[in-house]
Amino acid sequence: MQRVSLAGLGAIALIVTVPFAGQIPGVANVWHSGIAVAQNIKTQAQIQLRLEAEKQVLTKDQQGKQSQKWEALKGQVVVQPGDVLRYTLNAENKSDRPVKNLTLNQPIPKGMIYVLKSASVTDNAKITYSIDGGRNFVENPTIQVTLPNGKVETQPAPAKAYTNLRLQLPLVIAKSTVKATYQVQVR
Structure with missing residues (x-):
């Protein structure tokens, strides 16, 4: 059975785009509840x-009823093909001013x-997806498929084609937190 180490999957880059001249001084190790700060100096x-x-953990009780729980991943963790992971991204506005038009781009590792359909976000954020490494984002990615009869048809992109997801937050109120979650499965 193949084993995949999360530490060996590469760094998860968190790219924050804000419409003002913000900067991210650094992104901490996300496996240790890392924190990044976007700040408008002005x-x-x-x-x-x-x-x-x-990590999703499935268990069965004595009657055979299956239940699910989520176990926090800390440090270097080994996961198996088929394991499901849930990422939670919290964006907290620590200032006394609202932040407008915040965009968060998250690559699929x-x-x-x-x-x-596993992505969800609090507030009225818009979720879009990329299948081309983050160059283009749409709500429902599609691909062109050539059928056996030679006809080309547009179909929804398969899950394995997704490369990034983007959250567009029109407003993050002062002293508030926006929470987004999404799930991935180990290949």
């Missing part, structure tokens, strides 16, 4: 980002497949 608006990962 107005002192500040967003603190925290990315956490959990190498060796993982996005679990379709």
Whole structure:
């Protein structure tokens, strides 16, 4: 059985785009509840980002009823093909001013497949997806498929084609937190 080490899957880059001249001084190790800060020097608006990962654990009781729980991943963790991980991204506006038009781009880690329709976010954020490494984002990615009869048809992109997801937050109120979650499965 093949084993995949999360530490060996590469660093998960968290790219924050804000419409003002913000900067990210650094992104901490996400496997240790890392934190990144986006700050507008002029107005002192500040967003603190925290990315956490959990592994789905399925168990059966004595009657054979299956239940699910999520176990926090800490340090170097080994996962197996087929394991499902849930990422939680918290964006906290620590300032006393609202932040407008915040965009958060999250790549799907190498060796993982996005679990379709698993993304959710609090507030009125828009979720879009990329299948081309983050160059283009749409709500429902599609691909062109050539059928056996030679006809080309547009179909929904398969889960394995997803490379990134983007959260567009029109407004993050002062002293509030926006929470987004999504799931991936180990290849």
